[in-house]
Amino acid sequence: MSGQPSLDQAGGNGPAIAVRDIARDFVAGQQTIRVLHGIDLDVEPGNLTYLVGESGSGKTTLISIMCGILFPTEGQVKVFGTDIYDLPDRELVRFRLQNIGFIFQQYNLIPAIDAAHNAAVPLIAQGMDRKEARDRAAEMLDKLNIGDQANKLPNQLSGGQQQRVAIARALVHEPRLVVCDEPTAALDAKSGRRVMDLLREVALAEDRSVIIVTHDNRVFDLADRILVLEDGRITHDGTKMPKDH
Numbered sequence: 001m002s003g004q005p006s007l008d009q010a011g012g013n014g015p016a017i018a019v020r021d022i023a024r025d026f027v028a029g030q031q032t033i034r035v036l037h038g039i040d041l042d043v044e045p046g047n048l049t050y051l052v053g054e055s056g057s058g059k060t061t062l063i064s065i066m067c068g069i070l071f072p073t074e075g076q077v078k079v080f081g082t083d084i085y086d087l088p089d090r091e092l093v094r095f096r097l098q099n100i101g102f103i104f105q106q107y108n109l110i111p112a113i114d115a116a117h118n119a120a121v122p123l124i125a126q127g128m129d130r131k132e133a134r135d136r137a138a139e140m141l142d143k144l145n146i147g148d149q150a151n152k153l154p155n156q157l158s159g160g161q162q163q164r165v166a167i168a169r170a171l172v173h174e175p176r177l178v179v180c181d182e183p184t185a186a187l188d189a190k191s192g193r194r195v196m197d198l199l200r201e202v203a204l205a206e207d208r209s210v211i212i213v214t215h216d217n218r219v220f221d222l223a224d225r226i227l228v229l230e231d232g233r234i235t236h237d238g239t240k241m242p243k244d245h
């Protein structure tokens with residue numbers, strides 16, 4: 001173990017996420033390849049954290065483990081004090097639904113339903129009345145400046161508008177943890193900064209955290225904290241990028 005506090009200290013007022021000694025192996029043919037090596041990390045609430053690193057360094061694997069969608073081979077993850085991989089499967093699904101919002105590289109919108117309905121999906125999955133869920137989703141679309149697109153199907157929207165619907169869907173249930181994989185990769189510089197600003201405005205609060213995987217050096221100045229991952233190990237942890245990147 002590193003100098004991180006023990007997991008028992010990662011309770012109510014502790015870090016948003018406490019990662020301890022995480023390793024992950026993948027099997028490829030006859031070989032087992034270790035892609036994460038003993039990661040120890042605390043993410044504080046109220047912070048916008050970037051995870052940066054070359055292709056294949058393990059970023060997507062690490063955030064998938066941090067948000068409860070990929071089991072680690074070794075180690076523990078506490079999200080707001082809950083040891084997520086200790087939960088029975090159904091509880092883990094419920095925990096994710098209530099506490100975590102994801103924005104993936106692909107927007108994964110449902111083609112046959114309109115923007116407001118797409119954005120309402122997490123609330124409907126939690127059992128909220130459809131009309132109320134739709135109203136809340138429409139409010140979130142408004143905050144993201146696409147309230148006037150609420151009744152359109154995904155294929156009637158531009159790429160940037162579809163992305164905002166995906167962001168609305170990730171934020172609509174006000175999750176305490178929001179995790180995004182390359183949210184600005186397909187955007188021009190101005191739209192990329194706007195998306196980061198929106199995430200800060202809408203998703204971040206004293207008791208909430210946002211973690212973003214990005215290669216995009218145009219937005220590096222917007223992070224509170226930057227972690228660099230190289231070959232499955234964290235090699236830099238600071239408020240700025242290291243000089244040699």
Ligand SMILES: Nc1ncnc2c1ncn2[C@@H]1O[C@H](COP(=O)(O)OP(=O)(O)OP(=O)(O)O)[C@@H](O)[C@H]1O
Binds near residue numbers: 027060062
């Ligand atoms: N399901 C899998 N089976 C086998 N190997 C995998 C699997 N998922 C990821 N890997 C391997 O794990 C390593 C890390 O992959 P990961 O997707 O986490 O990297 P990344 O830093 O997110 O890359 P990128 O920036 O290209 O998205 C890579 O070598 C990849 O080939």
